[in-house]
Amino acid sequence: MTNMSKPVLEVKHLHQYFEKGTPNENHALKDINLTLNQGDFVAIIGGNGAGKSTLLNSVAGSLPVNHGQVKIDGQDVTYQSVNKRAKLISRVFQDPKQGTATLLTVEENLSLALKRGSWRNFWSRGVKHNERQMFRDKLASLGLGLEDRLSAEIGLLSGGQRQAVTLLMATILQPSLLLLDEHTAALDPQTSATVMELTDKIVQEQHLTTLMITHNMADALKYGNRLVMLDHGRIVVDIQGDEKAGLTVPDLLELFKQQSGTELTDDAVLLS
Numbered sequence: 001m002t003n004m005s006k007p008v009l010e011v012k013h014l015h016q017y018f019e020k021g022t023p024n025e026n027h028a029l030k031d032i033n034l035t036l037n038q039g040d041f042v043a044i045i046g047g048n049g050a051g052k053s054t055l056l057n058s059v060a061g062s063l064p065v066n067h068g069q070v071k072i073d074g075q076d077v078t079y080q081s082v083n084k085r086a087k088l089i090s091r092v093f094q095d096p097k098q099g100t101a102t103l104l105t106v107e108e109n110l111s112l113a114l115k116r117g118s119w120r121n122f123w124s125r126g127v128k129h130n131e132r133q134m135f136r137d138k139l140a141s142l143g144l145g146l147e148d149r150l151s152a153e154i155g156l157l158s159g160g161q162r163q164a165v166t167l168l169m170a171t172i173l174q175p176s177l178l179l180l181d182e183h184t185a186a187l188d189p190q191t192s193a194t195v196m197e198l199t200d201k202i203v204q205e206q207h208l209t210t211l212m213i214t215h216n217m218a219d220a221l222k223y224g225n226r227l228v229m230l231d232h233g234r235i236v237v238d239i240q241g242d243e244k245a246g247l248t249v250p251d252l253l254e255l256f257k258q259q260s261g262t263e264l265t266d267d268a269v270l271l272s
């Protein structure tokens with residue numbers, strides 16, 4: 001996690017426009033430059049419409065890049081499709097249903113993830129005995145009792161349990177880059193806290209390079225080694241190490257005010 005580390009994600013001079021050339025033109029990202037080194041765990045915060053999702057979508061490939069470059073593991077992926085770069089990236093969404101196949105069992109979902117989502121490989125090979133043991137061990141490590149529910153349909157699990165399995169699925173093949181897209185926002189506060197703890201454990205154990213959007217200021221301060229704040233399409237704060245460790249939520253709000261000149265406005269912001 002030193003500056004000598006290998007860059008995993010490099011975003012260079014990224015601009016994104018919506019409705020370019022029309023009276024409604026919106027310059028949503030303005031010259032974003034962001035490098036994540038191996039093992040960096042970066043929380044991204046910012047008010048409504050700051051550009052957080054646009055940045056994540058640009059990195060994931062679900063939004064074509066207007067101007068600039070995105071590199072992952074040194075490869076230029078700027079014009080690669082979502083599917084092509086999915087070999088390098090795993091993404092966990094806000095909705096626990098989005099990352100899993102509802103009618104498949106827990107072990108079938110994990111097996112599908114192990115085959116990189118390839119249904120062809122999944123149907124032809126099924127769940128092997130040694131895989132089942134590995135899934136049981138991984139589920140046991142979550143501490144949610146899910147190791148006894150390998151053959152339960154995933155749709156029967158609670159939102160938090162399902163999101164925990166989604167996290168395992170997203171990390172089972174150790175992606176170069178993990179994108180967490182408000183992945184605890186749909187959960188109740190206690191479940192959200194549990195899933196955040198599990199996230200941190202998995203990220204630390206696998207030394208995963210991670211970019212996490214959150215509306216929870218306290219989580220942004222508690223987790224990760226670095227915090228990036230976006231405002232009107234620009235990075236206005238980028239802090240790490242001791243500078244980050246010493247901050248409180250009021251400090252963060254004050255920092256936002258100093259940098260942006262306005263109060264942070266975010267409908268979903270959670271201060272504690």
Ligand SMILES: Nc1ncnc2c1ncn2[C@@H]1O[C@H](COP(=O)(O)OP(=O)(O)OP(=O)(O)O)[C@@H](O)[C@H]1O
Pocket residue numbers: 018019026028046047048049050051052053054055
């Ligand atoms: N598909 C789109 N078409 C037009 N404008 C868009 C589109 N997606 C986002 N925008 C605009 O781009 C800007 C950045 O939006 P974005 O969703 O990235 O912000 P955000 O920080 O994720 O906000 P929030 O926290 O409210 O989800 C906003 O002004 C938004 O209205």
